[in-house]
Amino acid sequence: MKMLINVPETVVADALRGIAAAHPELTVDVENRVVARRDAPVAGKVGLVSGGGSGHEPLHAGFVGPGMLSAACPGEVFTSPVPDQMVRAAAAVDSGAGVLFVVKNYTGDVLNFEMAAELAEDEGVQVAQVVVDDDVAVSDSTFTAGRRGTGATLFVEKIAGALADEGAPLDRVAAVARQVNGASRSFGVALGAVTTPAKGSPTFDLPSGELELGIGIHGEPGRERRPMMTSGEIADFAVNAILEDLRPTGPVLALVNGMGATPLLELYGFNAEVHRVLSERGVPVARTLVGNYVTSLDMAGCSVTLCQVDEELLRLWDAPVRTAALRWGR
Amino acid sequence: MKMLINVPETVVADALRGIAAAHPELTVDVENRVVARRDAPVAGKVGLVSGGGSGHEPLHAGFVGPGMLSAACPGEVFTSPVPDQMVRAAAAVDSGAGVLFVVKNYTGDVLNFEMAAELAEDEGVQVAQVVVDDDVAVSDSTFTAGRRGTGATLFVEKIAGALADEGAPLDRVAAVARQVNGASRSFGVALGAVTTPAKGSPTFDLPSGELELGIGIHGEPGRERRPMMTSGEIADFAVNAILEDLRPTGPVLALVNGMGATPLLELYGFNAEVHRVLSERGVPVARTLVGNYVTSLDMAGCSVTLCQVDEELLRLWDAPVRTAALRWGR
Incomplete structure (x- = not known):
């Protein structure tokens, strides 16, 4: 490859x-692998630190900036960063108001962020954590006890980041981050396999003419393989899988996400089908984001993430953000 | 596929x-295939209309909004839009100040925009045109007399769009658009072929272990095929090919663009090499944009576009923009 x-x-x-x-x-510490806002720490502001294996760009480094993350810790490809990175990041962004770790639910990440939280606390940094586990495809998976953390990470980081920028205290920022995770669900589909640089060949074998429903962002197995489906059929399957688990009583944010190799032209067509299904199911969509945001290197495919929002969460979603990959408002 | x-x-x-x-x-006329700013026409403002074959997203519809295009006309995949689309778009965005057509240099696009300009003038819309021809790879090509239009389109649309938003008259907006095109050069590389929906299989055959230097955004042939090269070697080749033709005497804007299927992780690594070569050649970089902006469906590969800027062009580049794919400032 x-x-x-x-x-x-x-x-x-x-x-x-x-x-x-x-x-x-941004300040980029290449040796120690920490990407941070150049103006961190911001006086009185809770710091937001995330990280995880590389290969999911723009997540997380592309979400560092005013209104979102304070710092990101990239690991090797599809491999958790080490606690030392997170401790350094926490020290770099802590203004005294404490730091929230946003952790995707994979065993290595959870253990390493847990250890980093203890070490940072020993150094006098107050730390709270939120574990993101939004993927309804499977209940346990490779590298995961419980559900995997995928697209909802973007919603958690954006909304908690907006709240932190307003000066909210750590316990409040952590509570809203958990609220966003609890209100979010995702489902992903692979049309082709992913190839990591280290392996150099596809990490799984997806026969020509088949797709995999419920794929993870590291190519972990999903629910089932089926003969190729249309964009409309995939939208039906993905959205209905989410709505079996999340019963929105109000509007949702929708992320129609590309896994990496699927053209934006196709993602927009898929978005039309996602909106059709949501309309048929009576779910109003408040905001939609279409593009490659939580990727899996060169994997072809897509995922859908929905997050039910109230007025306050929608206000925080709409708040200004200025990062490499998400930018709006003043 | x-x-x-x-x-x-x-x-x-x-x-x-x-x-x-x-x-x-945005207003989207699905039947007639015109995407326009909802607030068009803006009183006193020159309208900017572009378009071309689909399959290069986010170009052009993703660049419609305040500070950039007034409207875009998408054709079928890799096929010029028809004059009727451009005439409708011109009529929709003309405030009386006239309309600039931004045309990529492909025979079909040039002919159709030319015809549309005549028809629009007949309807009382003053029209100017700029033809973008920045690709130094080949002097003539499939579907092209002269150089192909590729990444510089983004620079032309952004900078001319900013000037139009400031209320500059049509002749001035057109002159600056031509200045930006004249100051821009591009070079692209394919690591894999492109597959169109209509054909369903790769439109050219690129053997395993080879890359194509100087590829076009429709998979048109480039200069030569070589055994696979490193990111650093590709950056040396691409940047030096550009600098054989453009001799910047001041800072440049750099677009490090993905063709579609190449992961952002790799594009950022490639950006480091592009900056290394530019530094070795003594060319200062004022601003850098890394990502999928002028794509070729699912083609793996990348391109580099450089645009020499003076203070005025840099000011217009930095001016606020609010589109689906480019967004900054207030």
């Missing part, structure tokens, strides 16, 4: 150098 | 329905 890389061993470090070159508004 | 579509015949219409659902700030 051909890749736009030098050697597999330097993929993450090379990307961090490229982020530093493109985004002078 | 598996795709996230219903049937090939409705791909563009489905995407337009999806754009309408996601972006209430």
Whole structure:
């Protein structure tokens, strides 16, 4: 498999150098693998730190900036970052108001963030954690006890980030982050397999003419394989799988997310079908985001994430944000 | 080849329905294939209309909004839109100050925009045109007399759009658009072929272990094929090919663009190499944009576009923009 890389061993470090070159508004510690807002710590503001394996860009480094994350810790591809990264990030962004760790529910990430929280507390940083577990496809999975954390991470980081920027205290920011996770559900579909730089060949075998329903963002197995379906059939399956678990009584945010190799032209067509299904099911959509946000390297496919919002969550979603990948408002 | 579509015949219409659902700030005429700012025409403002074959998203519909395009006309995949679309778009966005057509240099697009300009003038709309031809890879190509129009389209649309939003007259907006095109050069590389929905299989054959240097955004042939190169070697080749033709005497804007299927992680690593080469060649970079902006469906690969800027062009680049794919400032 051909890749736009030098050697597999330097993929993450090379990307961090490229982020530093493109985004002078960020500080990038290439050696210790921490990407932070240049103006951190912001006086009186709760810090938001996330991280996880690389290969899901723009998550998380693309979400660092005013109105969203204070810092991100990228691990090796599809591998949890180590506690030392998170401790450094927490120390770099803590203004004294404490730090919230946003953790996707994979065993390695949960253990490492837990250890980092203890170490940071020992150094005098107050830490709270939220574990994101929104993927309804499977109840346990490779590397996961419980549901996997996927697209809802974007909603948690955006909404909690907006609240932190308003000066809310740590317990309030953590409570809203948990509320957003609790109100969010995702379902993903693979049309092709993913290839990691280290392996150099597809990490799973998806026969020609089949798709996998309920795929994870590391190519972990989903619910089932079926003969190829239309965009409309996939939308029916994905949205209905979500609505078996989440029964919105009000409007939702919708993320129609590309896994990496699926063209934006197709994602917009799929978005039309997602809106059709939601309309048929009587679910109003307050805001929609279409694009590659929580990816799996070169995997072809898509996912849908819905988050039920009240007026306050919608206000925080609409609040200004200024990061590499999400930007709106003043 | 598996795709996230219903049937090939409705791909563009489905995407337009999806754009309408996601972006209430746009008016989308699905039947006549025109995407426009909802607030068009803006009193006293020159209208900016672009368009071209679909399959290059977010170009052009993703660049419609305040500070950039007034309207976009998407054709079928890799096929020019028809004059009727451009005439409708011009009529929809003309405030009386006239309309600038931004045309990528492909034979069909040039002919159809030319015809549309005549028809629109007959209807009383003053029209100017700029033809974008920035790709230094080949001097003539499939569907092209002269150089192909690729990544510079983004710079032309952003900078001319900012100037139009400031109320500049049509001749001035057109002159600056031509200045930006004249100051821009691009070079693209394919690591994999592109598959159109209509064909359903790769439109060219790129052997395993080879890449194509100088590829077009429709998979048109480039300069040569070589055994696979590293990211650093590709950056050396692409940037040096550009600098054989453009000799910047000041800072440049750099677009490090993904063709569709190449992960953002790899694009950022490639950006580090592009910056290294530019630094070695003594070319300062004023601003950098990394991501999928001028794509070729599911093609793996990348392109580099450089645009030499003076203070005025840089000011217009930095001016606020609010579109689906480019957004910054207030």
